[in-house]
Amino acid sequence: MKIAIFRTDSSSQDPASYNSQEMGLAKGLRKLGHVVDIIMASSTGHYSEKVIDDTDGAIRIIELPFRIIPLLNEPFYPKVYKILSKNKYDYVQINEEGNFASYLIARVCNKNDLKFGIYQGMYRTLSGRKWALYEAIHHRFFRPLLRTRSVGAFCKTSLAGDYLSSKGYKKTHVVPVGLDFSKFRIRENRDWRNHLNIGADAQLILYVGSLEKRRNPQFIADLACNARADQHFVLVGRGPCQSDVETAIIKNSKNNLHLVGQLSQKELPALYEQADVFVLPSDYEIYGMVVAESLAFGTPVISTRTAGPVDIIESEEQGSLISYLDVDIWLKAIDFYGISSKNKSEMGLRIRNAESRFDWVSIARKYVELVS
Known part of the structure; x- marks a missing residue:
């Protein structure tokens, strides 16, 4: 098949340099022989246009100019009709049915x-009167076509599947995100540990992600x-709440709170491996690839009970889900997991489980069976 994966929001990302969901799925599909x-x-x-070529084959990345619809702050792609008509795809993946761009692209596909x-x-629907009106x-007018x-509808999590089922979608399938x-x-x-002056017998608790309000x-x-x-x-990342964390570090008399800033992808494996436990106290998490990444190491x-972690964490050995933010x-x-990096047997089980569950080729194979 010739497949287009359409990222419908206006955020910019280089799929070649990041653990991108679009690129991961594209690589999995490419290994199965699809364009x-x-x-x-x-x-x-x-x-x-640029082509990323490796041992698995070539993947083309097409970047389209867009305009922003002011009231919604959502993109509109003027060239989408020409691109989809010209390339004659067998299948077009549209990300997120609630985006206005998704509806416009669906119209072009249908035509x-x-x-x-x-x-x-x-x-879940975004909060606020504007989004309630848009929903x-x-x-009433857009969802029937979609x-x-x-x-x-291929859903990253069970909660996403439940959400679309509540909106009247009959054909929903959970197809998880890979790594x-x-x-x-x-x-x-x-x-x-040496770099941050953390002793070998101390417990290293890691967080990776944006320092923003919803991540707490x-x-x-x-x-x-x-x-x-x-x-x-140890907190890795930057964001609007960074100054709050920096203030907390100054006030912290135990010297056990470390902010290391943004790290490159090649710097993260050693930190994931040396951590004893990973924490994600997020209010809302569509998937949370850092959870899968942590288990892979x-x-x-x-984690809190957000959509991704609820599906990803299957046993106490892999982690714990906590419904609310209570320090005690x-x-x-955190005490329960102790210095878990010392237990090589449990580490190995988590790694093997992650390698099996988050393999993009296996996920892509299931995906193709559903769309064919």
């Missing part, structure tokens, strides 16, 4: 008799403040 284009918003405002499907991660309009003409394990083969080894980095700072001095919390995860409950869970 794949990734279509996304242009980072320059101009049309461009050109192109088979299309939804790839869904969102599992009502979308459900729901009836698509070959199905591009090759991204971590080029790595930079570093003794992070201040809660991690509170955990550090109430933890033992030999429990060290053998590190157990403690989270510290008890």
Whole structure:
């Protein structure tokens, strides 16, 4: 098949340099012999094409110029009709059925008799009066086409599937997100414990991600403040809440809260491996690839009950799910895992389980069976 994976939002991303979901699926499909284009918003405002070629074959990335619809702050792609008509795809994947661009692309597919499907991660409607009004309009005028003409809705999580089922979708399938394990083969080894002055017998608790309100980095700072001095919390990332964390570090008398800033992908493997437990106290998580990444390096995860972690964490050996942010409950869970990196047997089980579950080729094979 000739497949187009259409990233319908306006965010810019280089799929070649990141553990990108679009690129991961494209590589999995390519290994199965399919031709794949990734279509996304242009980072320059101009049309461009580039081909990423490796041992698995070539994947073309098409960047389209777009305009923003002011009220919705959502993109509109003027060239989409020409691109989809010209390339004669056998199947078009449209990301997120709630995006206005998704509806417009579905209209083009329907007019050109192109088979299309939804790839869904969102599992609840955005809050606020504006989005409540948009949802009502979308459900009345736009969703019927997406729901009836698509070959199905392929959902990243069970909660995303439940959400679309509640909107009237009959053909929903959970197709999880995978990991591009090759991204971590080029790595930079570093003794992070020595670098951060964390003793070999101390517990290293890791967080990787944006320092933003929905991820609750201040809660991690509170955990550090109430933890033992030999429990060290390491935060990787930047974001609008960074100054709050920096203030917490100054006030922290135990010196067990560390902010290391943004790290490159090649720097992360050593840190994942040396961590004893990973924490993700997020209010909303469409998937949470850091959870899968942590398990792939053998590190157990403690997370709130958001969509991705609920599906990913299957046993106590892999991690714990906690419904709310309570310092005592989270510290008890952190104590439970102790210095888990010392238990090589459990690490190995987590790694093998992750390699089996998050293999993009296996996921792509299931995906093709559903869309064919």
